[in-house]
Amino acid sequence: MTGAYWRSVSFSSLQIEEWGGEFTVFQPNSGKTHFLNQMGLHILLCLDRAPTSEDEIFVFLTDQFQLTLDQNFSQQTIKTLHRFDELGLIEKVRPESLT
Amino acid sequence: MVYTQGHYKLLLDALTNPDCLIDYSIADWELLLRLARKVKLLGRLATELNKRDFLKKIPVRAANILRSSLIQAKRMQQLTHWELNRITWALQSMDIPVIALKGVAYSLVGLPESAGRTYVDLDIMVPKDVLVSVELELNQRGWVCQKLSAYDEHYYRVWSHEIPPLTHVEREIEVDVHHTITQPSSGIKVNSGLFFEAAVLAEGTSYKILSSVDMVLHCAVNLFQNNELAGDLRDLLDCHDLLVFFSEKEACFWENLIERANQFSLGRPLFYALHFSVLMFKTPVPDIVASNLNNKPSTIVLWVMSKLVPVALFPLHPDNPSKRDRVARTLLYLRSHWIRMPLYLLLPHLIYKSYLAVFPRKNSQS
Amino acid sequence: MTVGQVPFGKFIALLSDSGLRVRVGPFNIRINTKSVTLANHIYRLYESYKLAEDEFAEFHVQVIVVHPKRKIFSPHIRFFVDGHSPFPPFPQEQGLTALEWGINLVIAARVSHLLLFHSAAVERNGQVILFPAWPGSGKTTLCTALIYRGYRLFSDEFGLMDPDNGDFFPIPRLMPLKNESIQVIRDYLPEAILGHEIPKTLKGTIAHVRPPKESFMRSEETAKAKWIIFPKWVAGSSLSLEPLPDSEAFLLLASNSFNYEVLGEVGFQAVTHLIRTCSCYKLVYSDFDDVISAMNDLTD
Numbered sequence: 001m002t003g004a005y006w007r008s009v010s011f012s013s014l015q016i017e018e019w020g021g022e023f024t025v026f027q028p029n030s031g032k033t034h035f036l037n038q039m040g041l042h043i044l045l046c047l048d049r050a051p052t053s054e055d056e057i058f059v060f061l062t063d064q065f066q067l068t069l070d071q072n073f074s075q076q077t078i079k080t081l082h083r084f085d086e087l088g089l090i091e092k093v094r095p096e097s098l099t
Numbered sequence: 100m101v102y103t104q105g106h107y108k109l110l111l112d113a114l115t116n117p118d119c120l121i122d123y124s125i126a127d128w129e130l131l132l133r134l135a136r137k138v139k140l141l142g143r144l145a146t147e148l149n150k151r152d153f154l155k156k157i158p159v160r161a162a163n164i165l166r167s168s169l170i171q172a173k174r175m176q177q178l179t180h181w182e183l184n185r186i187t188w189a190l191q192s193m194d195i196p197v198i199a200l201k202g203v204a205y206s207l208v209g210l211p212e213s214a215g216r217t218y219v220d221l222d223i224m225v226p227k228d229v230l231v232s233v234e235l236e237l238n239q240r241g242w243v244c245q246k247l248s249a250y251d252e253h254y255y256r257v258w259s260h261e262i263p264p265l266t267h268v269e270r271e272i273e274v275d276v277h278h279t280i281t282q283p284s285s286g287i288k289v290n291s292g293l294f295f296e297a298a299v300l301a302e303g304t305s306y307k308i309l310s311s312v313d314m315v316l317h318c319a320v321n322l323f324q325n326n327e328l329a330g331d332l333r334d335l336l337d338c339h340d341l342l343v344f345f346s347e348k349e350a351c352f353w354e355n356l357i358e359r360a361n362q363f364s365l366g367r368p369l370f371y372a373l374h375f376s377v378l379m380f381k382t383p384v385p386d387i388v389a390s391n392l393n394n395k396p397s398t399i400v401l402w403v404m405s406k407l408v409p410v411a412l413f414p415l416h417p418d419n420p421s422k423r424d425r426v427a428r429t430l431l432y433l434r435s436h437w438i439r440m441p442l443y444l445l446l447p448h449l450i451y452k453s454y455l456a457v458f459p460r461k462n463s464q465s
Numbered sequence: 466m467t468v469g470q471v472p473f474g475k476f477i478a479l480l481s482d483s484g485l486r487v488r489v490g491p492f493n494i495r496i497n498t499k500s501v502t503l504a505n506h507i508y509r510l511y512e513s514y515k516l517a518e519d520e521f522a523e524f525h526v527q528v529i530v531v532h533p534k535r536k537i538f539s540p541h542i543r544f545f546v547d548g549h550s551p552f553p554p555f556p557q558e559q560g561l562t563a564l565e566w567g568i569n570l571v572i573a574a575r576v577s578h579l580l581l582f583h584s585a586a587v588e589r590n591g592q593v594i595l596f597p598a599w600p601g602s603g604k605t606t607l608c609t610a611l612i613y614r615g616y617r618l619f620s621d622e623f624g625l626m627d628p629d630n631g632d633f634f635p636i637p638r639l640m641p642l643k644n645e646s647i648q649v650i651r652d653y654l655p656e657a658i659l660g661h662e663i664p665k666t667l668k669g670t671i672a673h674v675r676p677p678k679e680s681f682m683r684s685e686e687t688a689k690a691k692w693i694i695f696p697k698w699v700a701g702s703s704l705s706l707e708p709l710p711d712s713e714a715f716l717l718l719a720s721n722s723f724n725y726e727v728l729g730e731v732g733f734q735a736v737t738h739l740i741r742t743c744s745c746y747k748l749v750y751s752d753f754d755d756v757i758s759a760m761n762d763l764t765d
Binding site: 031 | 710711712715716719725726729730733734737740
Binding site: 029030031086088091 | 174177178180181184185188241
C-alpha cells in the first residue's frame with residue numbers, strides 16, 4: 001500500500017513571494033492568499049513535478065528536511081495534504097489515470 | 100411612454116446606446132451611476148465603456164466609480180466560479196448531475212455581456228431525490244446554513260423550490276441549491292427530469308449547464324413568476340442578451356424555444372419576457388414566436404402589465420421617487436406572491452413579512 | 466472656497482435643499498440634512514473642508530430626523546446613502562456620528578480602484594507612516610498627537626493607496642476620540658479643537674477633533690509610505706520600537722485592509738511591493754513626548 005496519489009492544481013498560476021523562509025502564495029482561481037512554510041511549499045513543488053503517492057511524499061520531505069519518518073510525521077503530512085485538497089491547491093489522482 | 104423620459108431615459112439610453120454616453124454632462128453622469136448601482140448594472144456600463152475605450156474620455160470621478168464596480172464584479176465572478184469548483188469537488192463522490200444556473204451559467208456558456216455582470220450568489224440545481232443527501236454532504240464539508248427563523252426555514256423547505264442558502268464557513272458566497280426552476284406552490288408542475296436530460300457540458304469545462312432554450316425559459320420564469328420585478332431591469336437585460344446570443348448562434352433556436360415553452364406550459368412568462376425585452380431593448384424577436392406561444396395573457400392583462408412593469412423594472416429616482424412608481428411596485432409585489440402561492444398561504448406570508456418590517460429581527464443585516 | 470467661507474444662511478439652505486458638496490480627500494461627498502442641530506455641528510467642525518460646488522459627487526448621503534407618529538417615542542436619526550439605509554436608527558443626539566460612520570461605510574464598501582487599509586496615516590518630510598488599526602492601537606489618539614506636533618494628517622481611519630504606483634492619498638476628516646482619550650487629548654493638547662461630547666454611542670462617548678487647516682489645504686498632495694508601525698498603547702509602559710518580520714507584517718496588513726481580497730492579484734502585488742519598500746515595526750508606548758521624539762528620530 002503506497003497511499004493515495006496526489007498532484008498539484010494550476011501550480012504555474014500561483015504567485016509566490018518569499019519572506020525569509022516563509023511564503024505568501026496567491027491563488028488566482030480562488031483569489032485567496034495562503035501563508036506557507038518551507039515544508040508546505042516543498043509539498044506543492046514535489047506534486048508539481050509528477051503525481052506522487054503519499055509514501056513517496058513522506059520520503060521526499062524527510063530527505064529534504066533531514067527528519068525521521070514516523071507515524072506522527074506521516075499523519076501531520078496527510079492532514080496538510082487534505083487541507084491543501086480542500087483549498088484546491090492539490091487534488092487526488094484517480095489510479096486509472098496514472099498509466 | 101413613461102420610460103422614454105426623465106431618469107428612465109437616461110439609464111435606458113446608456114444601456115441601449117452606450118455611444119451616447121460621451122455627451123453626458125456631469126449631472127447626467129452623477130444620476131446615471133446612482134441609478135445603475137441600484138439595478139446592479141454599473142459593471143455592465145463599465146465593460147461597455149471599456150470596449151469603446153471611453154473610460155479615459157469621461158469625467159475621471161465617474162470613471163473611477165465604474166472601475167471600482169468592474170473590479171467588484173470581477174471579484175464576485177471569481178468567487179462564484181470558485182464556489183462552483185469547490186461544490187463540484189465536494190460532491191464528486193456522489194456522482195450526480197449538478198447544473199450551474201443563472202449568472203455563472205451565463206459566463207460558462209460564453210455570453211459576452213457576462214463579463215461585467217454583478218453576481219451575488221451561486222445557484223445550482225440537483226435532482227430532487229438527492230437534495231437531502233446533497234445538503235448533508237455539503238454540511239459535512241463545511242457549508243452551513245445561516246441562522247433562519249423557524250418561519251423562514253419552513254417557508255424555504257415546504258413552499259419554495261430551494262433549501263435554505265448554504266455558505267462555506269471559510270468563504271462568503273451564498274449557495275442556493277434548487278431542484279426545479281418554478282416554485283412548487285405556483286401550481287405549475289414542471290418535470291425537472293427533462294432539464295437534466297437536456298443539460299449540456301459548458302464548452303471546455305466539466306460543468307453542466309441548462310440547454311440554451313431551458314436557460315432562456317429559466318430566466319423568463321425567474322423574472323415573471325418568481326420575482327417581484329422591482330428594480331429587476333438587469334434580469335430583463337439578461338433575457339435580452341441570451342436571446343440575441345443564442346438566436347445568432349443556433350439555427351432553429353426560436354422554433355425550439357416555442358416548442359419547449361409550450362411543452363412546459365411556460366408560454367406566459369416567456370411571452371412577457373419577449374414582450375418587454377422587445378419593448379425596452381428592441382430585441383430582434385421574429386413575430387412567429389409570440390403567435391405560436393400558448394397560455395398568452397389576455398389583452399386586458401397585457402395592458403395592465405404594460406402599465407406596471409416598465410416603471411417597476413427601473414430604479415426609483417434616488418432624490419425624488421414618484422408615488423406612481425411606488426404604487427406600481429406594490430401592485431407587482433402582490434402579483435408575484437399571488438401567482439406563486441394559493442391565497443391561504445399568501446396572507447400569513449405577507450403578514451409575517453410586514454410584521455418583520457416593523458420589528459426587524461436582531462440578527463438582520465445592519 | 467471652504468465651508469467656513471459660506472454664509473451660515475446659505476450653508477443651511479444648501480444642506481436642506483440641493484446638498485452641500487464637500488471634498489473629502491480624493492472624493493466629493495454631497496450631504497443633505499434638515500437637522501439644524503447637525504447643521505450647526507457641521508458648520509463649526511467642517512470649517513476647513515473645501516467646497517466642491519458644481520462638481521461630480523461620488524457619494525450622496527442624507528441624515529434624516531424621523532418623528533414617530535406616537536408622542537411616547539422620541540425622534541431618531543437615520544443615515545441614508547442613495548435612498549438606502551445601511552444602519553438601524555440612531556438616537557437624535559448622534560447625528561454627527563451617524564454621518565461620519567456612514568461616510569466611512571460607503572467609502573469602504575464602494576471604493577475598489579484604490580487599496581483601502583484600515584489604518585491611520587501621517588506624513589513628515591514627504592513620506593508617510595502607516596499606523597494600522599488593531600485592538601488597543603489607539604491610532605486616532607496617536608494620530609492627533611502627531612498632527613499637532615508637525616505631522617501632516619492623511620487620515621486616522623483609511624490608508625488609501627493607488628495600487629498602480631504606491632501613492633497614498635490624504636483624506637483628512639474629523640477624527641473621533643473615544644472615552645478616556647478625549648480627556649487625554651484635552652490635557653496634552655489644550656490647543657486642539659474638539660466638537661461636543663456625544664455620549665452613549667455604540668463606541669461609548671465620542672468627541673471629534675477638527676484637524677488643522679493645513680491638512681485640508683494640502684489634501685491633494687500625495688506621498689509614498691516608508692514606515693508601517695503597529696502601535697499599542699499600554700499604560701505605564703516605556704517606549705519600545707521593535708522591527709517586525711516582513712511575513713508577519715504582510716499578514717497583519719492584508720487582514721487589516723477593507724478590500725485586499727476584492728483587488729485580487731493587484732492587491733497581492735501592491736501589498737508585496739509595500740512591505741518590500743517599507744520598514745515595519747511594532748510600537749509600544751504610553752507617553753506622547755517619548756513617542757513623538759521616537760517618530761521624529763525615525764523620520765528625520
